[in-house]
Every structure is written in C-alpha cells, then in structure tokens.
Amino acid sequence: MQNFEFYNPTRIVFGEGRIAELNRLVPEQARVLILFGGESARRNGTLAEVEAALGERHVKHFGGIEPNPSYETLMRAVEQVRAEELDFLLAVGGGSVIDGTKFVAAAVNYSGDPWGILETGGRKITQALPFGSVLTLPATGSEMNDGSVVTRKATKTKLPFKNALVFPQFSVLDPTKTYTLPPRQVANGVVDAFVHIAEQYLTYPANAPVQDRFAEGLLTTLIELGPLALSDPKNYDVRANLMWVATLALNGLIGVGVPQDWATHMVGHEITALHGLDHAQTLAIVLPAMLQERRDAKRGKLLQYAERVWGLTNGDEEQRIDAAIVRTRDFFESLGVKTRLSDYNLGSDVVEPLVEQLKTHGMVKLGEHRDVDLATSRRVLEACL
Amino acid sequence: MQNFEFYNPTRIVFGEGRIAELNRLVPEQARVLILFGGESARRNGTLAEVEAALGERHVKHFGGIEPNPSYETLMRAVEQVRAEELDFLLAVGGGSVIDGTKFVAAAVNYSGDPWGILETGGRKITQALPFGSVLTLPATGSEMNDGSVVTRKATKTKLPFKNALVFPQFSVLDPTKTYTLPPRQVANGVVDAFVHIAEQYLTYPANAPVQDRFAEGLLTTLIELGPLALSDPKNYDVRANLMWVATLALNGLIGVGVPQDWATHMVGHEITALHGLDHAQTLAIVLPAMLQERRDAKRGKLLQYAERVWGLTNGDEEQRIDAAIVRTRDFFESLGVKTRLSDYNLGSDVVEPLVEQLKTHGMVKLGEHRDVDLATSRRVLEACL
Numbered sequence: 001m002q003n004f005e006f007y008n009p010t011r012i013v014f015g016e017g018r019i020a021e022l023n024r025l026v027p028e029q030a031r032v033l034i035l036f037g038g039e040s041a042r043r044n045g046t047l048a049e050v051e052a053a054l055g056e057r058h059v060k061h062f063g064g065i066e067p068n069p070s071y072e073t074l075m076r077a078v079e080q081v082r083a084e085e086l087d088f089l090l091a092v093g094g095g096s097v098i099d100g101t102k103f104v105a106a107a108v109n110y111s112g113d114p115w116g117i118l119e120t121g122g123r124k125i126t127q128a129l130p131f132g133s134v135l136t137l138p139a140t141g142s143e144m145n146d147g148s149v150v151t152r153k154a155t156k157t158k159l160p161f162k163n164a165l166v167f168p169q170f171s172v173l174d175p176t177k178t179y180t181l182p183p184r185q186v187a188n189g190v191v192d193a194f195v196h197i198a199e200q201y202l203t204y205p206a207n208a209p210v211q212d213r214f215a216e217g218l219l220t221t222l223i224e225l226g227p228l229a230l231s232d233p234k235n236y237d238v239r240a241n242l243m244w245v246a247t248l249a250l251n252g253l254i255g256v257g258v259p260q261d262w263a264t265h266m267v268g269h270e271i272t273a274l275h276g277l278d279h280a281q282t283l284a285i286v287l288p289a290m291l292q293e294r295r296d297a298k299r300g301k302l303l304q305y306a307e308r309v310w311g312l313t314n315g316d317e318e319q320r321i322d323a324a325i326v327r328t329r330d331f332f333e334s335l336g337v338k339t340r341l342s343d344y345n346l347g348s349d350v351v352e353p354l355v356e357q358l359k360t361h362g363m364v365k366l367g368e369h370r371d372v373d374l375a376t377s378r379r380v381l382e383a384c385l
Numbered sequence: 386m387q388n389f390e391f392y393n394p395t396r397i398v399f400g401e402g403r404i405a406e407l408n409r410l411v412p413e414q415a416r417v418l419i420l421f422g423g424e425s426a427r428r429n430g431t432l433a434e435v436e437a438a439l440g441e442r443h444v445k446h447f448g449g450i451e452p453n454p455s456y457e458t459l460m461r462a463v464e465q466v467r468a469e470e471l472d473f474l475l476a477v478g479g480g481s482v483i484d485g486t487k488f489v490a491a492a493v494n495y496s497g498d499p500w501g502i503l504e505t506g507g508r509k510i511t512q513a514l515p516f517g518s519v520l521t522l523p524a525t526g527s528e529m530n531d532g533s534v535v536t537r538k539a540t541k542t543k544l545p546f547k548n549a550l551v552f553p554q555f556s557v558l559d560p561t562k563t564y565t566l567p568p569r570q571v572a573n574g575v576v577d578a579f580v581h582i583a584e585q586y587l588t589y590p591a592n593a594p595v596q597d598r599f600a601e602g603l604l605t606t607l608i609e610l611g612p613l614a615l616s617d618p619k620n621y622d623v624r625a626n627l628m629w630v631a632t633l634a635l636n637g638l639i640g641v642g643v644p645q646d647w648a649t650h651m652v653g654h655e656i657t658a659l660h661g662l663d664h665a666q667t668l669a670i671v672l673p674a675m676l677q678e679r680r681d682a683k684r685g686k687l688l689q690y691a692e693r694v695w696g697l698t699n700g701d702e703e704q705r706i707d708a709a710i711v712r713t714r715d716f717f718e719s720l721g722v723k724t725r726l727s728d729y730n731l732g733s734d735v736v737e738p739l740v741e742q743l744k745t746h747g748m749v750k751l752g753e754h755r756d757v758d759l760a761t762s763r764r765v766l767e768a769c770l
Contacts, residue, residue, distance in 0.1 A: 001625040003400025008393070014642065015388025207622040209609065210630055213602025221594045237592040240386045244642070245595055253638075257399065257629070 001208045001257040008252050010144045011170040014244070016236070018172050019046070022053035022090075025132055025170045030088035031058045033081055035101050037065045037093045041136065044180050050092055050134055060084055065093070068272055068279065069100035071115065071152040078107045078114065081129070089131035091168075094185075095140025098133045102148040102166040105129040118150055122161030132170040136177045138243040139189030139280070141196060141250025143171035151273060157361065158273040173247065175239040183230055187335035188280035190226040193246040194219065194331075195283040199262050200255040202291065203368035205300045208258045215254045216308045221245050223309070226335055263366035264290045267377055270357040277344055284332040284339045289383035291325050293376060297369060341384045351381045386593045386642040393637050395529045396555040399629070401621070403557050404431070407438035407475075410517055410555045415473035416443045418466055420486045422450045422478045426521065429565050435477055435519055445469055450478070453657055453664065454485035456500065456537040463492045463499065466514070474516035476553075479570075480525025483518045484533040487551040490514040503535055507546030517555040521562045523628040524574030524665070526581060526635025528556035536658060542746065543658040558632065560624040568615050572720035573665035575611040578631040579604065579716075580668040584647050585640040587676065588753035590685045593643045600639045601693045603630050608694070611720055648751035649675045652762055655742040662729055669717040669724045674768035676710050678761060682754060726769045736766045
C-alpha cells in the first residue's frame with residue numbers, strides 16, 4: 001500500500017424528506033445564494049422545498065448553470081455574490097451545479113484573475129465561501145469531494161481543480177428527488193460512477209486488498225442497479241443505493257494508497273470541449289479503447305476485474321481480458337450509452353484536433369505510469385472510432 | 386436502506402515515516418499533553434520520535450493509561466491539564482489511550498461531575514479540547530471515530546460515550562510502529578475489528594448492498610491477514626492493510642443506513658468489568674454464542690455471511706449457519722484467542738452476577754431488534770461456558 005492522506009469533512013444527510021433539515025444545516029444569519037441548473041428543479045418542486053426549509057433567511061437565486069458548467073456563466077454568479085454581499089452558497093442539482101458552486105465559492109474573494117484557479121489546478125486557493133448541496137442526480141461524486149471541472153467556452157478548454165477548501169459543508173441526498181430524472185441522465189450517472197471507480201481500480205496491483213474489494217463491491221452493485229434504475233425509476237431502494245454508490249465512487253475512499261489513472265477522463269474532457277458530447281458519453285467511448293490499448297500495463301488488475309466483477313474464469317488470460325472489456329462495453333450499451341465516436345457522427349477527422357488539444361493542455365503524460373503520451377492517446381482515439 | 390447521517394472529519398495520515406508530520410498537524414503555539422500507556426511507547430522509540438517532531442513546542446507527559454482506561458487514572462490527567470494550562474492532547478498508543486484521551490478532552494471543561502459524561506452517553510458534552518493521535522495498535526477504530534469506553538474501577542462499571550466533538554483532528558497511522566506488538570495484542574486487535582464489523586453486518590437484510598459488500602470485503606481481508614500478521618510480524622503490507630481494515634471497521638462507514646447490533650459488546654463489557662478479561666477475549670467468547678442464540682433473527686444475514694465470507698454453499702440452511710458459526714469460532718481460536726469462559730477459569734457461577742450488572746447498567750433491550758432481554762443474555766452467557 002502506498003502512503004496516503006485521507007480527509008473528508010463533508011456531512012452527508014441521507015434519505016427521504018431530509019431537505020427540511022436545511023434549517024439546521026445552514027447558519028441562521030446566512031445570506032444565501034441558491035445555484036441551480038435548468039428549470040427542472042423548479043418544476044419538480046425541489047426548489048420550493050429548499051426555500052421552505054430556509055425559512056426567513058435572506059435568499060437569492062442564480063439559475064442556468066449548464067451541464068459542463070462554464071466559466072462565463074459562473075463568473076456572472078460570482079458578480080452577483082459580490083454585488084449582493086451574499087455569504088453562503090447552496091447548490092441544488094447534480095455534479096455540474098455543485099462543481100460550478102465550488103468555483104464560485106473559490107472565486108468570489110480570489111486574488112487575481114479567477115481563471116487562474118483552473119490554470120493552477122486549485123493550488124492557489126486560500127479561502128472559499130462556505131456552501132452545501134442538495135443533490136438531485138447521482139453521478140459525479142462532487143457532493144462529497146473537493147474537486148471540480150469547469151469549461152471556458154471561449155477557448156473550448158475544460159480543466160479540473162481541487163482544494164480542501166471546497167469540500168461541501170454538507171450534502172443532502174434524498175433519493176426521491178431523482179425519480180423524475182430523464183433516462184439519459186440516469187444512464188449517464190451510472191456510467192460516470194462506473195468509470196470513476198475504474199480509474200482508481202484498473203491500474204496495477206498495489207497490495208491494497210480492501211480498496212480492491214470496495215471498488216469491486218461498488219462496480220458489482222452498479223451492474224446490478226443500473227438496469228433497475230432505468231426500468232423501475234421509482235424504486236426507492238434502487239435509487240438510494242445508486243445515489244450512495246455514486247458518492248462513494250469518488251469521495252476519496254477507494255483511491256487511498258493505490259495508483260490512479262484518470263487518462264480516460266482527460267481524453268474524454270477534450271471530446272466534450274470540442275464536440276459537446278455528454279461527459280459520460282465520452283467516458284463510455286474512451287474507457288473500453290483505453291483498457292484495450294493498455295491491457296499489458298493493466299494485466300493483473302484486468303484479470304482480477306474479469307474474475308471478481310464479471311465472474312469470468314474460463315479461457316486463457318487474453319480471452320478473459322477480452323471478455324471483460326467486451327462486458328464493460330456491453331454494459332454501457334445496455335444502458336443506452338453508445339460507445340463509439342461514430343455513434344455520435346464523429347469520424348477520423350476529429351482525432352488529430354483532439355490530440356492537439358491534449359497537447360495544448362499539457363496532457364502529455366497521463367495514466368498510472370505517466371506513460372500515456374500523445375501517441376498513445378492518438379491510438380486510443382483511433383480505436384474509439 | 387435506512388435514513389442516515391454520516392460525518393467524519395478526522396484526517397488520516399498513513400504510512401511509514403509520517404510521525405514527522407506532527408510538526409504540520411499540531412498548532413505551533415500548542416501546549417501539548419502527550420498521553421500514553423505503558424513503557425513500550427518509550428522503549429520502542431515512538432515517544433522520542435513524537436517529541437522530536439513536536440520540536441520546540443511546550444510538551445508535558447501523562448503515562449500509565451491502562452487497557453480499559455479507568456476514570457480514576459484519566460481524572461489525574463484532567464487535573465494535570467487544568468493545573469498546567471495545556472490546550473492540545475496527543476494520544477500515543479492504541480484504542481485505550483485514544484479512548485482515554487477523548488474522555489480527558491471532554492472532561493477538562495465539563496460543567497458538573499465528569500462521570501456524567503459516561504452516565505449520559507456523551508450527550509451533554511458541549512466542548513472538548515482539540516486532540517490528535519499516533520496509533521500503535523490496530524484494533525478499536527478509535528483513531529477515526531467519536532466513541533470511547535471508560536471503566537470506573539471503584540464500581541466495576543464500563544460504559545461507552547459518543548460525541549462529534551471528540552473526533553480526533555488527525556491520526557497518524559504508521560504500520561511499522563506495530564511491528565513490536567506482542568502476538569496477544571495483534572490477535573486481540575484482529576478479533577476486535579472482526580466483531581466490530583459483525584455487529585454492523587450480522588443483523589437483518591436492509592437493502593444496502595454496498596454496506597454489505599464493504600463489510601464482507603473487510604471480513605475476508607481480516608481472515609486472510611490475521612494469521613499472516615502473527616506469522617510474519619514485520620511484513621509491511623500485512624501490517625498496513627490490517628491497520629486500515631481496523632480503522633474502516635469502526636469509522637461509521639459500514640454502519641450507515643443499516644441496523645446495528647452491539648449486544649455482544651455490551652455483554653462483553655460486563656465480563657471485562659467483573660473479571661478483567663481482555664476486551665477482545667470477551668468478544669471472542671460472546672459472539673459465537675450470541676449468533677447461535679439469535680440465529681433465527683439473523684437467518685438471512687447469517688446465510689449471506691456463510692456463503693460470501695466463508696464460501697459455504699453445501700448443506701441446508703441450518704447446516705450452513707452452523708458451519709459459519711463454527712468457522713468464526715475456529716478463526717478466533719486459530720489466532721490464539723480462546724472462545725469459552727471455561728478457558729479463562731470462569732464457571733457457571735459467574736453468569737448471574739453478569740446478568741445483574743447488565744440490569745444495573747440498563748442493558749435490558751439489546752440487539753438490532755431491541756429484544757435481547759436479560760433472559761436472552763443469560764442464555765447467551767450459559768452458552769459461553
């Protein structure tokens with residue numbers, strides 16, 4: 001096991017009806033900005049429920065945070081917070097709204113150009129506004145971690161940042177709030193959580209049996225729950241477990257003491273930035289190709305994955321690895337998430353510009369061995385066609 | 386899944402050589418009391434390493450915290466903190482030292498008789514001194530939770546308390562510091578962690594597949610590592626994984642959203658209080674008898690445990706449950722921890738006084754269904770002979 005530091009102070013308030021507890025969770029004197037995405041939060045009554053729980057507090061709103069939240073939009077929220085002297089942020093939505101709120105929290109009093117937050121990966125953040133979240137979409141894990149990804153539309157740049165100052169103080173997870181999600185978002189959430197786990201698990205053996213078993217338990221549960229979440233959308237236990245799996249997939253726990261990959265995410269980010277695909281769509285495209293390309297470096301863990309997650313014990317090593325990758329792809333496809341660039345009408349002409357973007361953003365040594373160079377990423381993208 | 390709240394702000398600093406980072410973790414102006422147990426911490430050089438890391442800080446010592454830390458001893462530490470105006474506690478040791486430090490942290494400025502902390506289960510704590518720990522014995526999980534158990538020698542009373550104000554700010558887990566532990570303490574630690582998991586897992590099915598799989602992953606890992614920790618005491622990875630398993634066994638994670646039992650612990654506490662057995666010895670004695678007595682209430686989970694943890698799939702339900710309980714007992718015995726009261730020279734005459742103590746301490750409705758009454762506890766104790 002590698003040395004590690006684990007710290008995660010986010011309070012999780014989980015279960016049906018817990019939004020009412022915002023009254024306990026948000027300071028009484030807080031001047032609150034509620035941040036949200038589209039109008040579904042209002043239409044479904046979630047916003048009204050949040051407002052009721054906040055009672056007499058001074059509350060303002062900022063709507064319209066888009067999927068893959070943009071720097072341009074978020075800077076308008078930053079201006080609003082400054083102009084109206086608000087001091088507590090409350091994200092109501094999924095990972096994009098929470099990621100965006102993290103940026104706003106860090107940017108309001110940031111010294112210098114706030115784009116620097118992204119350019120330095122969050123290292124120069126010295127303070128952030130306190131904030132909490134009400135999660136409505138199980139997927140990104142942003143509700144219980146200190147990471148965020150923001151896109152600058154003007155330059156088609158999608159970059160992550162991370163800082164312990166942007167852990168949510170609390171996140172309310174009410175599974176019933178996910179009942180009305182469109183199937184595409186549910187499927188995307190399952191794929192996103194699955195690939196988060198894969199990025200921390202499918203690397204090389206590191207003598208960390210607990211992290212391995214936790215990751216395998218989460219993957220196995222996702223494989224069971226994914227189809228049920230689509231076929232039986234108001235099944236409380238299915239939605240509850242899916243929500244908790246997605247949180248645990250990226251709250252730091254399964255990644256301690258082990259190597260991590262994240263090459264699939266970095267390549268995927270470029271596809272979203274240039275072509276607008278959903279984040280999870282890009283992951284469903286890139287992961288199978290990345291596993292295939294890096295099957296030798298990942299051999300030990302791919303064999304373990306084949307056996308423990310997919311129950312594949314027949315055939316030789318190559319056959320079991322092949323079968324595990326096929327099962328992975330088939331699982332994404334079974335949820336309705338397509339796994340080829342061509343499924344999204346993208347052809348071979350997109351490869352080189354994507355490689356150029358990786359180069360521009362310094363993504364030239366990716367993966368758990370830092371050996372996914374531009375040539376490797378190019379081969380992966382060609383295998384995604 | 387049941388509704389739950391999860392909050393755990395303890396920072397884990399894990400790995401060889403991390404004690405040096407106390408210089409970063411302890412405030413520079415802190416007036417520190419180092420609390421420890423016997424002289425092994427000094428003999429092994431751990432205390433010297435801690436002192437070196439603390440540099441020029443004002444540092445005092447309080448040694449002699451015993452296994453099953455006593456109120457009487459701890460109140461002397463409370464007096465020292467008050468008299469010398471110390472403001473930061475640093476536990477160096479195992480669960481007893483950390484549990485004791487939690488009590489001291491809460492008692493120093495407690496209004497009223499500090500024994501009230503135990504009598505009210507920690508509910509009336511309104512502030513506590515900040516503290517951290519340097520763990521030297523993987524077992525109790527106290528390094529990453531807000532619980533503690535203290536014994537009042539004068540009345541032979543062993544009671545738990547719990548409060549979010551007594552989470553350690555940080556815990557340093559250096560696996561090499563466990564190399565010199567006596568085998569008995571290592572074995573006890575494995576049993577303690579095993580039973581912590583069992584108390585949160587062997588109840589009734591609650592539609593919580595992730596908590597189940599995490600618990601099963603921890604149990605399986607303990608079964609693999611326990612014998613190796615004894616046979617190969619300086620194997621870094623074995624000790625590292627054992628340490629992390631024991632922490633995860635009782636940091637709140639696997640217990641969220643599911644029923645919990647703890648009857649075995651409550652009965653075990655009385656055995657320690659009256660007869661001085663090691664905590665883990667009492668658990669090794671009580672758990673198999675408790676599972677046998679409550680096999681019908683626990684049927685679903687016992688069958689799952691038999692199959693997933695012990696790989697038992699042959700025979701009818703009763704046979705599989707029998708076999709799982711036998712395997713559990715055999716595992717404890719294989720580590721050298723005896724599982725019968727008679728192994729400790731205790732006979733049938735001890736049963737009634739133990740039942741009386743349970744009655745005195747209000748332990749009359751134990752277990753996940755609150756139906757372990759005194760008659761049930763008596764039958765369990767008789768089955769422990």
